Amino acid sequence: MVQMKRELGDSAVVLSSRTIHRDGSAYIEITAGVDEQPPAHTIRINPEVQKYVEQLVEQLRTQQRLSTPSPSPEPTAAAVEATSGAAFLPPLPLDPSSALFPLPPQLETLWNIFLADGYAPDVLRPIMQSRFADLLHDPAEQGTSRILNAILDRCLFADPGWLLNTTAQRLFFIGPSGSGKSSFIAKLTAWLQRHHIGTTLLTTDTYKVDGSTLLDVTAELFKLPYAKFYTAQEMHQYLTETPPATPVVLIDTPGWNLADETQRRELLGFYEATQPTATILVIPAYLLLSHTLTIWQYSQPFHPSYGAVTKLDETFAFGSLLSFLSKTRLPLAFASTGSEIPHDFRIASRELLFAYARQSLEHRMQNQMEQTDGTNA
Ligand SMILES: Nc1nc2c(ncn2[C@@H]2O[C@H](COP(=O)(O)OP(=O)(O)OP(=O)(O)O)[C@@H](O)[C@H]2O)c(=O)[nH]1
Ligand SMILES: [Mg+2]
Known part of the structure; x- marks a missing residue:
């Protein structure tokens, strides 16, 4: 025995x-x-994926790619031609839930650069897996754009004309303290006036010194209907008795902490008094994903309809923002690219975010190459 x-x-x-x-x-x-059944963990792996990976690894091994630490930064023309002529396997849509198998060195660099720029692994992984074979072909810059475009495919952007063709929009702005809500409302007001769209300004930010100063000045400058409220009851009474007649009404709020139940309840009182047609969640682009997702969670009672991203100019990594948009599918409507009122206002677009995110990744890649050169020297 x-x-x-x-x-x-x-x-x-x-x-x-x-x-x-x-x-x-x-x-x-x-x-x-002997029981010929393979062990349980082998059964769970998609056999097609496993076969594909084994073939690919074999192919790479043959070309001695796995054993060489990294390709030289400037490949010769002959080397490029030899590489592009290699018969790679066609791309196979891999199961996004399967574990990321060991990456060959040229994809590891891309993976690490995206991670360093704040992209969430669970957003990045399925994209890199499904484009695995294409990415192996691509030079680094092209690979970066390919991944970035795939992430942006998962983000939503509001129709740029939605506010221009409106007859009755009440927009309720929420967001963390100092996120740029009041400045953003001032910028948006100027933009609406340029497009001759009647606007009423309301503020509930009467809890702190100077909370409403920016809107006082903006309303005065454009001679707009304007009111401030100290309680939700006051606001309800005002809106019932004298509902604003302008096509757009913008409502500013204090930057209360939505995770704090008392503050959230008070803000909800204003929200219910307003009965907005849309809630705009204002978030600075530099916040960590864990932070924006928490804000997202606590903002659900306000039913956020659109996002406005601020401080693009003060942000040096865009992975958190793009991961947030791709995870929540919150349509992005506006962007703020600086503190200057009214100039630093943009209608959000895929092209705008691509430009910012690409620049940050390029910068990171350049740093990495310089570091590699320094190490090799
Ligand atoms: N660099 C930069 N600064 C900005 C931007 N947007 C707003 N700011 C600045 O951020 C600071 C806070 O802006 P506010 O508009 O007061 O922010 P808020 O969300 O209304 O703040 P609270 O009402 O206190 O919650 C101000 O100094 C603004 O000038 C932006 O896009 N870029
Ligand atoms: Mg404010």
Whole structure:
């Protein structure tokens, strides 16, 4: 039995046995069986994916790519031609839930650069997996754009004309303290006036010194209907008795902490009094993803309809923002690219975010190359 287990493993079982007499000696012949089922963890791997990866790794091994630390930064024309002529396997849509298999060095660099720029691994992983073979072909810059475009494909942008063709929009602005809500409302007001769209300004930010100063000045400058409220009741009464007649009404709020139940309840009182047609969530681009997702969670009672991203100029990594947009699918409507009122206002677009995000990734890639050069020197 010991010999059987040693030769066939622990799962071997005796099926039959008999005694054989040969040359005057007696032998016991055992017929044993082994369960041929592979272990459970092997079964879970998609066999097509496994086969594909094995073939790919074999192909790379043949070309000695896995054993060389990294390709030289400036490949020669001959080397480029030789590489592009290589017969790679066609791309296979891999199962996004499967673990990321070991990456060859040229994709590891891309993966690390995106991670360093704040992109969430669970956003990045399925994209890199599904474009695995294409990315292996691409030079680094092209690969970066390919991944970035795939992430932007998952982000939503508001129709740029939605506010220009409106007849009755009440926009309720929420967002963390100092996110740029009041400045943004001032910028948006100027933009609406340039497009001759009647605007009323309302503020509930009457809880702190100077909370409403920016809107006082903006309303005065453009001679707009304007009111301030200290309580939700006051606001409700005002809106019931004298509902604003302008096509657009912008409502500023204090930068209360939505995770704080008391503050959230008070803000909800204003929200219910306003009965807005849309809630705009104002978020600075530099916040960490864990932070924006928490804000997102606590902002659900306000039903955020659109996003306005601020401080693009003060942000040096755009992965958190793009991961947030791709995860929440919150349509981005506006952007603020600086503190100057009214100039630093943009209608959000895919092209705008691509430009900012690409620049940051390029910068990171350049730094990495300089570091590699420094290490090699
Ligand atoms: N660099 C830069 N600064 C901005 C931007 N938007 C707003 N700011 C600045 O950020 C600071 C806060 O802006 P506010 O508009 O007061 O922010 P808020 O969300 O209304 O703040 P609270 O009402 O206190 O919650 C001000 O100094 C603004 O000038 C932007 O896009 N870029
Ligand atoms: Mg404010």
